[in-house]
Amino acid sequence: MSPGLRYFLIFTLLIPTIGSAADAAAGKALYAPCITCHGANGEGNTAVASPAIAGQSEDYLVRQLRNFNSGLRGTNPEDTGGAQMRPMAATLADDAAIESVVAYIASLDTPPAPAATLSGDAGSGAKFYVSRCGACHGGKGEGNDALFAPRLTTLRDSYIVQQVELFRSGTRGAHPDDKYGQQMAIMAKVVTDRELNDIVAFLNELAQQ
Ligand code: HEC
Numbered sequence: 001m002s003p004g005l006r007y008f009l010i011f012t013l014l015i016p017t018i019g020s021a022a023d024a025a026a027g028k029a030l031y032a033p034c035i036t037c038h039g040a041n042g043e044g045n046t047a048v049a050s051p052a053i054a055g056q057s058e059d060y061l062v063r064q065l066r067n068f069n070s071g072l073r074g075t076n077p078e079d080t081g082g083a084q085m086r087p088m089a090a091t092l093a094d095d096a097a098i099e100s101v102v103a104y105i106a107s108l109d110t111p112p113a114p115a116a117t118l119s120g121d122a123g124s125g126a127k128f129y130v131s132r133c134g135a136c137h138g139g140k141g142e143g144n145d146a147l148f149a150p151r152l153t154t155l156r157d158s159y160i161v162q163q164v165e166l167f168r169s170g171t172r173g174a175h176p177d178d179k180y181g182q183q184m185a186i187m188a189k190v191v192t193d194r195e196l197n198d199i200v201a202f203l204n205e206l207a208q209q
Pocket residue numbers: 030031033034035036037038048049050051052053061064065080081082084085088089091092101
């Protein structure tokens with residue numbers, strides 16, 4: 001290999017690594033105020049109803065932080081969780097800050113399966129999940145970036161139920177510019193409370209796998 005080619009390869013291989021490492025380092029500092037609610041490992045905090053964010057799709061996290069900042073999420077007066085989160089998203093001054101903090105979150109380990117707090121019929125939940133949720137959220141609840149659908153298996157059952165209720169009542173996903181939230185809001189209306197309970201029981205099983 002010619003020395004020129006060797007240097008070219010070294011640089012092209014190294015530059016992206018240096019770039020993302022720097023982002024994650026800046027992101028670590030930006031993440032400090034998030035720890036109170038999302039935990040040092042991004043595992044979430046039941047006491048303040050804040051979800052796990054480690055292990056989640058980076059595209060999804062970036063979009064949610066942008067949505068909080070632009071008012072697509074968290075502006076409905078009924079949305080108390082969103083109201084807590086919006087000023088925190090506002091600490092991220094621009095897209096570069098959002099991408100850095102998300103690069104840091106992405107560097108954290110996927111949290112362990114959340115403890116089940118709701119009980120339902122996982123067998124019937126599996127059927128409802130496959131017919132009403134899995135096409136977008138993936139057969140194993142792993143999410144699908146191509147369809148903008150987040151991973152569900154890292155999320156607590158109580159958070160999933162709460163968010164589906166927020167979508168259903170128009171508290172989340174009703175902003176005219178929130179097209180992905182609107183897609184989910186339609187789906188939130190096709191399940192009853194009982195079916196949703198069974199679905200989260202099934203998701204709890206998937207999370208253990
Ligand atoms: C005061 C508590 C609090 C702090 C501090 C906080 N958050 Fe949140 N965060 C929440 C709550 C509560 C929610 C859920 C909002 C809802 O119910 O819609 C949330 C939601 C999110 C979401 C959306 C997750 C999802 O699954 O849709 C992201 C991303 C997020 N927070 C990132 C951050 C980042 C990054 C920071 C630090 C800059 C931060 N949060 C600081 C409380 C907090």
